Amino acid sequence: MLATVERRAFKQAMFAVRDEDAALDIVQDAMLKLTENYSDKPASELPMLFQRILQNTIHDHFRRQKVRSTWTTLLSALGHRDDKDDDYDPLETLHASTDTNIPADPAANAEQAQTVRMIEQALSRLPARQREAFLLRYWEELDVAETAAAMGCSEGSVKTHCSRAVHALAEMLKARGITL
Amino acid sequence: MNDQESRIAHKLTAYLDRGAADLRSGTVYRLQQARSAALAGVNRARTTGTELALAGTGATHAGRPGLRGTPVRWLGAVLLIAALGFGFQQWQAVQQVHEFEELDLHLLASDLPIDAYLDGGFQNWLRTTFDY
Numbered sequence: 001m002l003a004t005v006e007r008r009a010f011k012q013a014m015f016a017v018r019d020e021d022a023a024l025d026i027v028q029d030a031m032l033k034l035t036e037n038y039s040d041k042p043a044s045e046l047p048m049l050f051q052r053i054l055q056n057t058i059h060d061h062f063r064r065q066k067v068r069s070t071w072t073t074l075l076s077a078l079g080h081r082d083d084k085d086d087d088y089d090p091l092e093t094l095h096a097s098t099d100t101n102i103p104a105d106p107a108a109n110a111e112q113a114q115t116v117r118m119i120e121q122a123l124s125r126l127p128a129r130q131r132e133a134f135l136l137r138y139w140e141e142l143d144v145a146e147t148a149a150a151m152g153c154s155e156g157s158v159k160t161h162c163s164r165a166v167h168a169l170a171e172m173l174k175a176r177g178i179t180l
Numbered sequence: 181m182n183d184q185e186s187r188i189a190h191k192l193t194a195y196l197d198r199g200a201a202d203l204r205s206g207t208v209y210r211l212q213q214a215r216s217a218a219l220a221g222v223n224r225a226r227t228t229g230t231e232l233a234l235a236g237t238g239a240t241h242a243g244r245p246g247l248r249g250t251p252v253r254w255l256g257a258v259l260l261i262a263a264l265g266f267g268f269q270q271w272q273a274v275q276q277v278h279e280f281e282e283l284d285l286h287l288l289a290s291d292l293p294i295d296a297y298l299d300g301g302f303q304n305w306l307r308t309t310f311d312y
Contacts, residue, residue: 002215008200010200011199011200020207028214035222036221116198119195120199134189138192166185166188166192180188
């Protein structure tokens, strides 16, 4: 099971954290957690469980990053904090900066490779929850209920996130001259 | 989710599949290593779990001597300890008999009458004269 999903899992982590080493660590952690805690589960449940673990591991990465960044800000600014950042949650509002860490495709001149790269970049710019819903529902082909379970939200939220994600991606790609 | 959304989504995921297929070889290798490490953990856990499960039944695993003989070994150890204890007790009894024999022989061979040893004055004279 892991062999079939590991590449997509890595890509999912990359879209979220945009750092190859961090993404690899996340996938490895998720694999270890799955095998350590759920190896006795029926095979049919493993894909959904793995996705839930993967999403939680990505969330943990951001939480740790947020804690680190909070301490760094506190120590470096000596108490000069921006109050509007208090309720900032990167999982809800994270948008990509223009300089991503996605490695340049060596066949960047090929139109198809360029399209893939633009789609990946557009996906990285989606809000985290929309991206999660889109990838789980359409790329991992989980049904709405499984996606909701993996994301820890309602089925209605999954449908909303998926719909917004598809429209946002189509708009971003259209702006770059790609019509789907 | 209407049909148009699904159609667009599936076109996008087809491109994503191509992107996932074109991962760098170093990344693919590290993913394989991560998977191997995770699966090795499962195999270790299963082996340990099997051994723990078999421990209660006294069955064997992988042809090695199992734990079926454990009660016999315990019984053997208890019997050995009991035999050693009994042997030590017998040896002590024999040694005590020999000490009594030597004492009796010494008393019989001595020129002094036995009553002299029971006389307190004689004991005091020995203590002051020979300082023992």
